[in-house]
Amino acid sequence: MTAADTGTALDTLERRCAAAGHRLTPLRRQVLSLLLRRNGRATAYEIINDLPSVGRRPSPPSVYRALEFLMKIGFVNRVAATSTFFVSVTDGPRRHTVLLVCAACGATEALEDEGLERALSQAAGSAHYEVDGGQTEVNGICGACQRGLAPA
Numbered sequence: 001m002t003a004a005d006t007g008t009a010l011d012t013l014e015r016r017c018a019a020a021g022h023r024l025t026p027l028r029r030q031v032l033s034l035l036l037r038r039n040g041r042a043t044a045y046e047i048i049n050d051l052p053s054v055g056r057r058p059s060p061p062s063v064y065r066a067l068e069f070l071m072k073i074g075f076v077n078r079v080a081a082t083s084t085f086f087v088s089v090t091d092g093p094r095r096h097t098v099l100l101v102c103a104a105c106g107a108t109e110a111l112e113d114e115g116l117e118r119a120l121s122q123a124a125g126s127a128h129y130e131v132d133g134g135q136t137e138v139n140g141i142c143g144a145c146q147r148g149l150a151p152a
C-alpha cells in the first residue's frame with residue numbers, strides 16, 4: 001500500500017466518521033494507520049508493538065476497542081483463519097465481505113464480486129435469512145504461493 005493509498009483511506013475514515021457523527025479519536029486514526037503500514041493486515045499484538053514507545057502508550061484494551069470501532073464502521077475485518085485484522089474499506093457497515101485467505105502465507109484479499117454477493121443474498125433469502133454484514137472466509141493458495149514467490 002502506497003503513502004497515497006494510506007492518505008486516501010485515512011481521509012475516507014475521517015469523512016465517514018464525520019458523516020455518521022462518530023468521533024475519530026487519535027488512537028482510532030493511529031490504529032488504522034499502523035494497519036495500513038503493514039500492508040493492511042496485522043495481528044492486534046503487532047499493532048500494539050508498533051505503537052510509538054514515547055509518551056503514554058495506549059493500553060491493549062483501548063487498541064482492541066479502536067479495532068472494534070473500525071470493524072463496526074466497515075473499515076476492518078477480523079480474519080479468523082489467521083487471527084489478523086484486515087483493512088477492507090467498504091461502502092458501509094452492513095455489507096457482507098468475502099475474504100480470500102492464503103493458507104500458506106496468510107495473504108488476504110477482499111473479493112469484490114457483485115454476482116457472488118447477489119447469489120449469496122438469494123441463497124440466504126431462500127432459507128429465510130437476510131444477509132446483514134459479516135463475512136465469509138474462503139481458504140486457498142494465493143497466486144504468489146502457487147508460483148513459489150510468497151513473501152518470506
Ligand SMILES: [Zn+2]
Nearest residue numbers: 102105142145
Ligand atoms: Zn500465499
